[in-house]
Amino acid sequence: MPSPTIAIVGAGLSGLACARALAKAGRPFTIYEAADGVGGRVRSDKVDGFTLDRGFQVLLPAYPEARRVLDYEGLHLKPLYRGANVYFKNSLHRLADPFHHPLDALMNLRDTFIPWRDKWHTLMLWKEAAGTMGIERRLPEMETEDYLRDFGFTEAMLDRFFRPFFGGVFLEKDLRTSARMFFFLYAMFRNGGATIPAHGIQAIPDQLAVALPPGSLKLNTPVTSVRKNEITLETGEIIRADHIVLAVSEDVAHRLLPDTGVEKPKPGRSTTCLYFSTDQALPSESILYLDGDNRGPVNNACVLTNASPKLAPKGQHLISTSIVGAPSSNELEDVVREQMTRWFGPGARQWKHLRTYQIRNAQPESRQLVLGDSALSTVLEPGLYRCGDYVEDVSINGALISGRKAAEAVLGSMG
Numbered sequence: 001m002p003s004p005t006i007a008i009v010g011a012g013l014s015g016l017a018c019a020r021a022l023a024k025a026g027r028p029f030t031i032y033e034a035a036d037g038v039g040g041r042v043r044s045d046k047v048d049g050f051t052l053d054r055g056f057q058v059l060l061p062a063y064p065e066a067r068r069v070l071d072y073e074g075l076h077l078k079p080l081y082r083g084a085n086v087y088f089k090n091s092l093h094r095l096a097d098p099f100h101h102p103l104d105a106l107m108n109l110r111d112t113f114i115p116w117r118d119k120w121h122t123l124m125l126w127k128e129a130a131g132t133m134g135i136e137r138r139l140p141e142m143e144t145e146d147y148l149r150d151f152g153f154t155e156a157m158l159d160r161f162f163r164p165f166f167g168g169v170f171l172e173k174d175l176r177t178s179a180r181m182f183f184f185l186y187a188m189f190r191n192g193g194a195t196i197p198a199h200g201i202q203a204i205p206d207q208l209a210v211a212l213p214p215g216s217l218k219l220n221t222p223v224t225s226v227r228k229n230e231i232t233l234e235t236g237e238i239i240r241a242d243h244i245v246l247a248v249s250e251d252v253a254h255r256l257l258p259d260t261g262v263e264k265p266k267p268g269r270s271t272t273c274l275y276f277s278t279d280q281a282l283p284s285e286s287i288l289y290l291d292g293d294n295r296g297p298v299n300n301a302c303v304l305t306n307a308s309p310k311l312a313p314k315g316q317h318l319i320s321t322s323i324v325g326a327p328s329s330n331e332l333e334d335v336v337r338e339q340m341t342r343w344f345g346p347g348a349r350q351w352k353h354l355r356t357y358q359i360r361n362a363q364p365e366s367r368q369l370v371l372g373d374s375a376l377s378t379v380l381e382p383g384l385y386r387c388g389d390y391v392e393d394v395s396i397n398g399a400l401i402s403g404r405k406a407a408e409a410v411l412g413s414m415g
């Protein structure tokens with residue numbers, strides 16, 4: 001009897017994680033991917049010798065699933081400074097993690113831009129997040145902003161640190177994202193900091209793809225519709241499969257399968273990232289700069305080559321500047337440059353603009369607001385499965401978990 005056939009639609013992290021688990025179990029499959037490369041929302045481009053990620057993105061090495069699935073050594077992860085430089089009222093203030101940068105923390109003890117009460121509550125939150133390894137579902141389902149206020153943090157701390165820092169992570173600055181997500185991510189930052197792969201974020205999906213069995217990945221192959229045991233390619237070709245895993249984003253899943261319980265999603269969250277380069281001297285730390293005034297447009301910036309010089313030609317710096325949302329303005333580049341002169345000095349006026357990425361639907365909205373008591377169901381109907389960040393939680397970790405769970409469901413139904 002021929003072995004059952006498996007088709008995966010999408011080679012983002014969730015599709016690749018699903019493929020990886022199937023390959024480990026010795027089950028053959030084919031992945032159909034619309035784009036010209038793997039990675040989905042985790043991709044990088046080469047531009048004039050620079051490596052530009054499609055949107056500023058970090059890997060938190062404490063992510064439990066990422067630790068299981070990825071070979072961190074192979075990714076050559078480069079840590080970012082644990083803390084931030086916050087631009088507030090015309091000057092930069094250093095916030096340093098006292099456990100990793102005790103001297104910096106000591107030197108900034110007298111800086112009252114963060115009230116004493118908040119320094120104390122930060123230590124308490126630090127303690128509370130110690131053993132967290134996943135989404136903390138014992139926490140009440142509430143907005144992050146309310147959670148932080150209830151915890152005792154002042155409005156000053158919310159505005160000067162949490163709003164720009166987690167606003168950049170959630171891609172919304174009202175902090176209405178579920179406190180369960182906040183607490184998980186806070187614990188991940190606490191337990192392992194943030195890193196970038198030395199050669200760009202694309203190294204993550206590339207590492208997963210390299211282990212796929214030969215011939216199992218079909219790029220430039222968009223799927224136009226999905227039915228039980230059948231997918232239709234853009235070319236009109238119909239592929240029959242005993243098991244179909246839909247590993248696309250929430251909006252595409254809804255488009256491909258409007259009647260199978262995939263709800264019509266709310267519009268997703270957007271971000272805009274402008275990359276600049278310079279050969280002039282810049283501060284040398286791999287630290288995140290934050291907009292503590294919340295005046296924008298840039299919410300956070302980083303000299304990426306301070307973490308990994310490999311991202312640029314020799315002697316060049318690569319600077320990423322990130323905006324929450326997708327503003328439409330012809331003057332955006334000029335306004336960003338002007339803001340960066342306040343953060344980095346007048347030299348920013350001479351920075352060379354490399355590229356602007358405007359990423360709509362960077363993150364799904366609904367799964368961020370309410371995480372519920374469990375992930376969404378993986379099995380839509382017998383033989384039809386789904387995975388993706390919107391099924392689990394919106395992160396690299398969530399996408400990897402959901403892919404593995406979809407593979408487990410397929411393997412389970414095969415006995």
Ligand SMILES: Cc1cc2nc3c(=O)[nH]c(=O)nc-3n(C[C@H](O)[C@H](O)[C@H](O)COP(=O)(O)OP(=O)(O)OC[C@H]3O[C@@H](n4cnc5c(N)ncnc54)[C@H](O)[C@@H]3O)c2cc1C
Pocket residue numbers: 009010011012013014015032033034035038039040041042054055056057058059060221222223224247248249252271359361362363387388389390393394395396397399
């Ligand atoms: C700018 C940005 C910054 C982020 N920052 C972070 C961060 O710092 N840390 C973190 O943990 N997470 C971050 N995330 C979230 C994280 O990247 C995502 O949660 C994760 O990559 C989602 O993976 P996925 O497989 O669920 O979906 P996707 O990556 O969207 O994969 C879906 C795949 O399906 C393919 N596809 C779509 N339509 C079709 C079709 N019709 N036929 C065939 N294939 C199709 C797509 O091309 C894509 O490859 C960020 C995301 C973005 C965009």
